Amino acid sequence: MYRATQSLSTSNGTWINFTLPVLLSVALAIRLKTKNKVKRIWCKRWLKDKKKFGIANLLRELQETEPTDYKNFLRMSSEQFQKHLTLVLPLIEKKDTVMRAAVTAEVRLAVTLRYLATGNSLEDLKFSTIISPQLLGKIIPETCDAIYKVLQKTYMKFPKCEEEWKQIALEFKQRWNFDTCVGAIDGKHINIVKPPNSGSIYYNYKGKFSIVLMAVVDAHINLLWCRQVPRDVYDLKPSVI
Structure with missing residues (x-):
């Protein structure tokens, strides 16, 4: 029985013969796939x-x-x-x-x-x-x-001279009875999604991933300094810091 064929050239220059029914089947499948595809909208x-x-x-x-x-x-x-x-x-x-x-x-x-x-x-x-x-x-x-x-x-004024440091120390003495104290320091774990390929860098003792926000306040709990610090610095003992 005679069957119509169609030749198709490939990238390497060779030729592949397809029967027309095969070509029609492929074309129909592509058309149905395109027709059934849900169109995405730019904005809801x-x-x-x-x-x-x-x-x-x-x-x-x-x-x-x-x-x-x-x-x-x-x-x-x-x-x-x-x-x-x-x-x-x-x-x-x-x-x-x-x-x-x-x-x-x-x-x-x-x-x-x-x-x-x-x-x-x-x-x-x-x-x-x-x-x-x-x-x-x-x-x-x-x-x-x-x-x-x-x-x-x-709202985050860091002391710039000796007199400002002395004033902070005086306020700690008067308000909290702490002598020669120029700031109260503490840190806070801020939970995050683990960054790719970060290993255990951001893993903390609570079993979560976090960055550490360290802050220093004066006697009236006003911020003097605030930064993100490496976790190994936060894990040090206060006496070492």
Whole structure:
């Protein structure tokens, strides 16, 4: 019986003969695969409607009707929020594009404060902020960096001269009856997801992975110094430090 054939050239120059039924079967399989493939959307519909569901509307309502709930939501009053917004605005404000409107500085600061207040996952925060977890993962670190830059010099003053150190020691003596003390130091394990190929570098005695945040405060528990330090330094005895 006669069968129509079709030759196909390969990368090495050889020729492979296919019968037409085989070619038709392959073409049909590719077509069905393409047809049945679920198309991915650029953004979910409800995430686009920020004016209706966004956190900005909630904040306005709380500010006008329930100031106590507003403070509970962001851990600060509306006056304090506006003050901090004015400080960080030049560092976190973004411009609109032809593709979409930028997330406002007000919302960027609000979602960051809410994240710091609750510690909720980004996947959870997307429902209350109407912002995708991917974008939240960019907004929060950027805003935290801006907050540190504008507030560090005011609220984390490290002594610069002998007189300032003596004043701290005097306050420790008067308030806590500790003589010749210029600071109280302690650390905190901040749990993290284990970085790739890090071995046991971030593994701690609690059986989790963490970085160590070390801080020094004065007699009034005001921060003087705060840094991330290697875990082996934190594990040393106080007398050695």
